Amino acid sequence: NFGVEGLTAAPNSITAGILVERYDPALLIYVTEMREFVAGTGLDYEMRFLADPWLRYELGDFNLPGWAVDHSAALQHYLPYRNWMRADFLETFPLYLKRYRDTTASGYELDRLIGVDIDAIPDRNNPDDAKNFAAYQNYQIDPGRLGNLKSILDLRNRGETTILVVEMPVHPTFYAFVGGETVHQQFQQTLKAFVEASGGVFLPAESC
Numbered sequence: 001n002f003g004v005e006g007l008t009a010a011p012n013s014i015t016a017g018i019l020v021e022r023y024d025p026a027l028l029i030y031v032t033e034m035r036e037f038v039a040g041t042g043l044d045y046e047m048r049f050l051a052d053p054w055l056r057y058e059l060g061d062f063n064l065p066g067w068a069v070d071h072s073a074a075l076q077h078y079l080p081y082r083n084w085m086r087a088d089f090l091e092t093f094p095l096y097l098k099r100y101r102d103t104t105a106s107g108y109e110l111d112r113l114i115g116v117d118i119d120a121i122p123d124r125n126n127p128d129d130a131k132n133f134a135a136y137q138n139y140q141i142d143p144g145r146l147g148n149l150k151s152i153l154d155l156r157n158r159g160e161t162t163i164l165v166v167e168m169p170v171h172p173t174f175y176a177f178v179g180g181e182t183v184h185q186q187f188q189q190t191l192k193a194f195v196e197a198s199g200g201v202f203l204p205a206e207s208c
Contacts, residue, residue, distance in 0.1 A: 001107030006045035008036045009148035014050075018058050020155045028161050030152055033168040033205075034178060034187050038135065039142035115171075122176045132177045139178040141190060153198035165195045169205040 002019060004012075009032070016028060035041055049055065057066025068075045080096050083089050103109045122129040149165070156163050167188065175184045188204045195202040 003031070004045075004049065006042055007049060008042040008046065009145050009152065010042075011046045011049045013148045013151040014055070014059070016152045016155055020158055020161055024159050025161055027164060028152075028155065029164045029166055030149075031166045031168050032149075032191075033170055034139070034184065035136065037141045037145045037187075038139070039144065041135070118171055119173065122173060129177075136177040137179065139183050139187070141187065146194060149194070150198055153195065153200045156199055163195075163200040164203065165191070165200055166203045167191070167205040 002015060004015070007015075012030070016030065019025065020028065053063050053066035054069040055066070057063055057070070069079075080093065080100070083092065086092075099109055122132065124130055124133055153163050153165075155161055172181075175181050178184065178187075192202040192204065
């Protein structure tokens, strides 16, 4: 499991390239959903990720901090303490340790969050809902994001890697933000055709 929360297909295409180059997997599973293909989503996470010294080192841009993350046990032990000078360190450090300990051997952290009123229909007059309506109404798949997905699908040409694109299930009320279930089905059809045309396999989310 090499997923990083908040990343879209743009930076993930780079990560996938590193994984295929290093491990030559027989199967690469890429999990996605509708929000990932809206232009402009996740740009703040993307910029932070692409500027990371370790990633630049992996891509051939040698730098000492990036090299040390892979090669220095001392630095690896220091990383949880790197924000010691921040005023909130004593509050955040126990959370870092807890997340580390809670992560299972398979790479997953248990999600203990409990949704509130998850079946409520989104309301444009609710400030939180209004942000999502503004972001996802008039839903359009960004061609640039499809290009990023194509980069992942093309990784099968490096060896014998099968690329499986899986749509992550989301709660049904989300589709109100994008224009309803019809828009969701159009998204599934478009993605299925695109993935299969590139030699991949698409597994859509089924309604619960």
